[in-house]
Amino acid sequence: METALLNGKREEEIMEAAVLLKAGGLVAIPTETVYGLAANALNGNAVKRIFEAKGRPQDNPLIVHIASLDTLPKLVATVPDEALALANRFWPGPLTIILPKASCIPDEVSAGLETVAVRFPSHPVARAIIQASGLPLAAPSANTSGRPSPTKAEHVLHDLSGKIEAVVDGGDCGVGLESTVISLAGDRPRLLRPGGVTHEQLEEVLGSVEIDPAVTHAVQKNAVVSSPGMKYKHYSPKARVVILKGGGEDYIRYVNAHKREGTAALCYNEDAAALQVPAVSLGPEEDGEEQARRLFDALRTIDQMGATLAYARCPKQTGVGLAVYNRLIRAAAFEVIEL
Numbered sequence: 001m002e003t004a005l006l007n008g009k010r011e012e013e014i015m016e017a018a019v020l021l022k023a024g025g026l027v028a029i030p031t032e033t034v035y036g037l038a039a040n041a042l043n044g045n046a047v048k049r050i051f052e053a054k055g056r057p058q059d060n061p062l063i064v065h066i067a068s069l070d071t072l073p074k075l076v077a078t079v080p081d082e083a084l085a086l087a088n089r090f091w092p093g094p095l096t097i098i099l100p101k102a103s104c105i106p107d108e109v110s111a112g113l114e115t116v117a118v119r120f121p122s123h124p125v126a127r128a129i130i131q132a133s134g135l136p137l138a139a140p141s142a143n144t145s146g147r148p149s150p151t152k153a154e155h156v157l158h159d160l161s162g163k164i165e166a167v168v169d170g171g172d173c174g175v176g177l178e179s180t181v182i183s184l185a186g187d188r189p190r191l192l193r194p195g196g197v198t199h200e201q202l203e204e205v206l207g208s209v210e211i212d213p214a215v216t217h218a219v220q221k222n223a224v225v226s227s228p229g230m231k232y233k234h235y236s237p238k239a240r241v242v243i244l245k246g247g248g249e250d251y252i253r254y255v256n257a258h259k260r261e262g263t264a265a266l267c268y269n270e271d272a273a274a275l276q277v278p279a280v281s282l283g284p285e286e287d288g289e290e291q292a293r294r295l296f297d298a299l300r301t302i303d304q305m306g307a308t309l310a311y312a313r314c315p316k317q318t319g320v321g322l323a324v325y326n327r328l329i330r331a332a333a334f335e336v337i338e339l
């Protein structure tokens with residue numbers, strides 16, 4: 001199959017994407033977080049093809065994307081007050097809410113769970129495509145399973161060219177990491193994946209929000225987890241990534257003392273000049289949002305450089321930093337050295 005590259009700035013090409021989706025096709029679309037691989041969420045056969053194209057494990061459920069709050073009650077069994085409060089504050093935007101599902105949600109979307117994850121993205125191209133198709137769209141990140149999520153159309157083509165009908169180019173993603181995922185399906189609100197909407201912001205609306213232990217710690221093999229995606233290896237470049245926990249000077253000293261053929265550094269702007277290995281910067285040390293925006297592209301760049309080992313600075317675990325930390329620690333398979 002030839003994958004069409006469509007331009008998200010052109011109305012006719014948005015319509016073309018909508019036609020492909022209505023016919024059961026797979027179309028990668030830009031969102032404010034990362035590119036998503038979309039299909040009609042109400043068509044189990046179309047959704048099945050998402051799993052095949054990505055090589056995604058069957059038991060990992062998908063997020064359903066909507067472009068109007070009115071669609072939410074059709075997809076879920078009930079809309080609790082907490083969900084409305086979150087939707088009013090953060091939608092459209094990088095927040096996914098898990099609720100008990102309605103019967104129209106196919107098993108392929110929910111992976112057999114009794115719940116469904118719903119998100120109302122803010123990206124104008126994503127919203128235009130959802131509206132033009134008139135469908136709720138199931139969409140995981142548009143990468144090959146296990147690889148860093150795509151933040152540019154070229155990342156999607158690199159992973160999925162020839163396997164999907166089209167990619168709609170909407171430029172670089174502004175947030176750069178996947179949406180925050182919160183579950184309202186249990187007794188108490190629980191943060192399952194940190195993202196652009198921070199834990200602190202969620203607590204402003206809901207009071208206390210538990211952070212699932214899997215956000216910051218490795219999940220034991222065969223453990224029962226709140227979110228199936230937590231147990232898979234994620235965001236991995238081909239290079240081994242090792243996180244160094246400590247200040248900038250200690251980091252520079254360690255990397256320079258341990259450099260070998262194939263060593264690279266994932267650093268902050270302030271560290272770059274003093275490093276004696278090829279370095280990719282995530283931005284200024286104090287700018288968590290810039291680090292979020294650049295992380296996945298940086299992980300792909302490390303591979304293009306042919307690096308076999310990359311030493312990364314350990315991000316702060318507050319604000320958007322918690323999301324950067326969560327993705328980086330998985331890219332590093334939880335390998336951390338305290339300096």
Ligand code: TXA
Pocket residue numbers: 031033034035036037060061062063096098110113115116117119139140141142177178179180181192193226227228229230
């Ligand atoms: O920003 C995003 O959320 C992007 C864009 C495309 O919207 N999508 C995305 O999807 O990151 P994906 O499939 O890569 O990650 C969805 C995560 C997975 O960890 C999955 O296990 C979890 O959400 N999830 C989905 N439905 C769930 C459910 N019903 N219960 C628990 N976890 C769920």
Ligand code: MG
Pocket residue numbers: 140141149
């Ligand atoms: Mg993903």
